[in-house]
Amino acid sequence: MSHEILINVTPQETRVAMLEQGVVQELHMERSSARGLVGNIYLGKVARVLPGMQSAFIEIGLERAAFLHIADIWEHRQNGHRDDSKPIERILHEGQSLLVQVIKDPIGTKGARLSTQVSLAGRLLVFLPQDSHIGISQRIEDEAERENLREKLQQLLPEGLAGGFIIRTMAETASEREMQNDIEYLTKLWRDLTEKSGTVPFPSLIYQDLNLAQRVLRDMATEETSRILVDSRETFQKME
Template identity: 70%
Template sequence: MSENLLINVTPQETRVALIFQGAVQELHIERTLSRGLVGNIYLGKVVRVLPGMQSAFIDIGLERAAFLHVADIWDARPQGHEGNSNNVPLTPIEKLLYDGQAVTVQVVKDPIGTKGARLSTQISIAGRMLVFLPQDSHIGISQRIENEEEREALRTKVQGLMLEDEKGGFIVRTMAEDASEEDLRTDIEYLRRTWSTISKLAKTKPPCSLLHQDLNLAQRVLRDFVNEETSSIQVDSRENFLMLQEFGRTYTPSVLPKLQHYTGERPLFDLYSVEEEIERALGRRVNLKSGGYLIIDQTEAMTTIDVNTGSFVAGRNFDDTIFKTNLEAALAIARQLRLRNLGGIIILDLIDMESQEHKDAVLAELNKALARDRTKLSVSTFSALGLVEVTRKRTRESLSHVLCEPCPACSGKGQVKTARTICYEILRELLREAKQFNPREFRIMASQVVVDMFLEEESQHLAMLGDFIGKPISLQVENVFHQEQYDIILM
């Protein structure tokens, strides 16, 4: 099966859609005014060290201070250990950092909601074939390259290209699986030049300066997204097509034959129905072809996905219907995680199945569908409550967080108080106001639906309150007010 990549570029944003088997599988959006920060390297300034949390806040020039945990400080790790383990304690953060200290850091997670960016002092610079680790000295191989002979051959190739006094190590990416020695040499030279520039800037720039910015979205497509299954990369902007051609000649020459300039009259995203898919990806409900459906609810703590049979009754019996719905849901869930870029803890509430054989088959189908995901994730078995827990690495904001904002009427709750509830709130507020003030008249300013409720079903209660406080109460429709908004004017 072949993949197609669509790149839609406008002055205000770049959008990328990955099409596989005729359906949109991934959507990536990068806005000019709010480019993602992941991969950027800064010269930060320590604002505050928190020994109790073993973390520190670092000023990198953003609106909110960024967060650095001791586990993400390379110097905290004991010599001879590639990472922390339960048996090897880290050096306490108060012995490594102090207020006002300048430190070179890299963003590993974008700011999300009220949380600042997450930082690490272990710098990594990605090329097309390799990732350069300036502080490390080992050569790692991507876990997706499973053939042991091939892994060893790649390690030998990279070692042969390294200088005798080479400082730093490399991780061989999946893209390097069939790479020639020349491809690897070109990538190593690019990474060395990049790190040399960053090192010089770190010595001359003031704190809170940007030392290195990751590639823009269109360039990352050529570096990270293209693989042997990619049949075409269509770009609808001539200027950016030429820019990507130039970038490709320098860094990704093998990708150039797949790069195409789209010149059709219809917008590129309309041609492949991507705009419709974006609208559907912002909704809670996802319909399955069988008649079943998913309900996806995203909160700050986690995302829940509930599976329902809906109108699907095609199975031989009820157990068969449930099994077939869950199998279809497993494929749809894997696609929705990529499409919506959902990360963190994801709880799947599949329909309860009695048969262990059915449970194993659904889990196998889910893992198979998730194998195409380029983001690191893990899947648990069924819990005692019949739930499956998925954790998916969260580095950038989800699609809904990029395109949407909390509803001004409900403040992000996803629901609003009924008109009757607002009427009763107003009646209580009127009673409080009448006890404190003595105006000639009270005027209620509210939305049309609330005023209608007072004029019809709640007219008796409003009249009773008017008689009780001994003051006239008038109503005024305020069209700009939403349902929960009202004001009481003392006349």
């Protein structure tokens, strides 16, 4: 079903509404003074390891230390439920630096929640640098189309490329050139981030996700979007 997207920008906040037949289906808000942290990547420092909780507190440069549970550590997830999976105290130690991504914003007295499995979202693809899996959005239900997209992506991937991808819904109508552009953009972004992480002190912000208006173009605008209305010239120019 076709829909339209309305973007209202004030000095204090940005509001986004997605409408179908004039009825609001989704509503998102982002305050200028308190942008969300989800998607941001930091070079963090282990402040404390808690063996009893199988978790750790990580300093990422915010007021409160962030929280990392062993279930969100990629090394542990790789091992799955194997009996020889290492406990967190054998994976992390105080003072250690590590690259982490925010998966849940801080709330109340709780700090942000982190993962060591990094994902970088493009318009058509999500790049998983530490994984080799090729996944497909569950919203693409046709099995023939899913297999076609998987084969198309595999043919476009450079030989020897480390990492996996998730194919997003927008890829259904994309050309091979557009998909290739996303691959090149995301893999270069990851190279740049890893290089930067080796030159900055920790804790440091390595990558900040797009603002709300820009994320709308990346995540919400599809071939079914009839129009996007923005009431801020400055925001419109940034979105072009």
